[in-house]
Amino acid sequence: MTVVVxxxxxxxxxxxxxxxxxxxxxxxxxxxxxxxxxxxxxxxGAVGTEAAVNRHAxxxxxxxxxxxxxxxxxxxxxxxxxxxxx
Amino acid sequence: MLSGAFMVAGALLSxxxxxxxxxxxxxxxxxxxxxxPQILGLLLILIGVGLRLRTGAEVATLVLVGVFxxxxxxxxxxxxxxxxxxxxxxxxxxxxxDELADAAPTxxxx
Numbered sequence: 001m002t003v004v005v006x007x008x009x010x011x012x013x014x015x016x017x018x019x020x021x022x023x024x025x026x027x028x029x030x031x032x033x034x035x036x037x038x039x040x041x042x043x044x045g046a047v048g049t050e051a052a053v054n055r056h057a058x059x060x061x062x063x064x065x066x067x068x069x070x071x072x073x074x075x076x077x078x079x080x081x082x083x084x085x086x
Numbered sequence: 087m088l089s090g091a092f093m094v095a096g097a098l099l100s101x102x103x104x105x106x107x108x109x110x111x112x113x114x115x116x117x118x119x120x121x122x123p124q125i126l127g128l129l130l131i132l133i134g135v136g137l138r139l140r141t142g143a144e145v146a147t148l149v150l151v152g153v154f155x156x157x158x159x160x161x162x163x164x165x166x167x168x169x170x171x172x173x174x175x176x177x178x179x180x181x182x183x184d185e186l187a188d189a190a191p192t193x194x195x196x
Binding site: 001003004007008011012014015016017018019021022028030031033034035037038041042044045048049051052053055057060061063064067068070071074075078079081082 | 089113132148158169172173
């Protein structure tokens with residue numbers, strides 16, 4: 001399991017850094033929204049992996065909250081962006 | 087061991103999406119890349135977690151997360167795509183087929 005932890009941590013960290021790069025550099029607000037959604041999905045994966053490795057379920061409600069939060073924030077920000085561009 | 091394989095596959099999809107989000111040229115193709123860990127990568131990692139935990143309440147919570155993500159990610163992606171198209175953030179030279187090209191321009195009110 002240790003090998004799996006190391007591999008998954010490295011992959012998710014690299015993906016999160018790339019998403020952060022796009023959030024910082026993204027030319028438009030929509031690019032940042034897409035990258036933020038991606039970052040949130042990566043965070044869900046990381047929290048889930050931690051729960052699986054340590055065999056506990058205390059962080060599982062966080063996953064539910066993150067899933068709901070990602071949907072709500074992206075919809076709200078996209079509506080704001082559409083309003084602003086018109 | 088199997089759960090480890092599932093989680094590594096999900097993390098690989100996340101990395102692929104990260105590379106795609108950085109390297110693809112416009113909003114629509116970046117969105118296409120970013121959707122991979124949101125659906126398949128997340129489901130793979132959740133399956134891995136479920137295989138490790140194997141108790142009823144935890145698996146039910148994971149199924150709830152997966153179903154919610156399956157229901158909401160297409161909605162959010164559709165809204166992002168529509169806003170990108172209507173505000174002219176896409177690259178028309180990259181589109182193979184543009185079925186909305188000769189549609190009447192609508193007000194981007196939503």
